[in-house]
Amino acid sequence: MGAWEHEKNLTLWRDKIVQDIWTPHWNSIIGNLHNQKIGFANVFGGPSAAVICHQFASLGTDIFIQTGYFGGLSHDVQFGDILIVTAAEMADGVSHWYLPNQQTVQSDRELIEAAVSFCKDKGYSYVTGTVFTTGAIMVETREMVQEWAKHGHIGVDMETATTLAVAAKFNKKAIGLLNLSDHIIKGDTFYSPNEIREEVKKKTDEKIRELALYLSR
Template sequence: MGFANVYGGPSAALITHQFASAGTNQFIQTGYCGGLTLEINYGDILIVSEAEMQDGTSHWYIPNEKKVDSDKDLVSAAVDYCNKKGYSYVVGSVISTSAMLLETHEIINRWAMKGHLGVDMETATTLAVAKKFNKKAISLLNISDHLIEGDTLYSYTKERELIESETDEKIRDLALYLSSLSFN
């Protein structure tokens, strides 16, 4: 089992590529995203089912694709575990981009209209590299800011900090559970 702290698609590709080449069969990415819908709240775990590839890195691994899916077995196991533990979660898509803090209201609304629940910088890359190497992968995200509601990283509160910390603990628990599973 390996853990790595990455920031952005190129960093995610570097780690995932090296671990996949070394024989790692399953990737569980954890991280943060901006919320793009009122269907998701602070404290929810976003279990990513698919990611739109707008990050600038993922298309190098699976050219001519616009989206990449999480492993269905991992998604199902994550949902089952969250239900068992009583963790608040949503399942859905994200859009992965190559930059943050530059989104406008128009861009945020366009992403939301496409049905994305969140936006991040790494998920599409992690999933794409795993797919290239025929490995299983999933992304479990925590809402760091709720863009559709106008919250940004600059409007952080103590309450949000506490919720984020509690959700991080649940995500770590879920990730460790998923890492203990083996699928054929």
């Protein structure tokens, strides 16, 4: 997951992975669920995501699911939507080391279809589309945001392209499932507190965890 609240997120996932839990790194846990080994790592930014994905892929992990948050670049996406990422533009500074001849990296088609089917069956609100993955969020300008949106991206994040690229390098399946944190195309930012919005984000996080566990089986 791409987020900075490490201990909080580890606790949330530890409650779901209830058997034979062990901690290989300070920001990750591994355990068994439904007779299957599953792991969670809390990362922030491309380099952090790459370290975890590279090691786990080398050890035989077959599916990588990037969860976390994105800044909205489309007026069509709403708080409460699950963004099922179909592809990511690689501007993170890490992914091109794994896929040097590419500008974008795709999510696994089967995982996309399974995620869409799950959301439809559950009645969960979702959108599909691409993200722009950047290496820094503090330097973005209004002009940058408009340019990213002009290229058709639904959102911007810091990890998805990295995770997809590392997985692709090792011939593994991967997908991104993201929660809208702030609607930057509308001038909104996550520095603007909103209790109603935070409650919606919290409920959407839980739906994304449910979906991620379903896809991991």
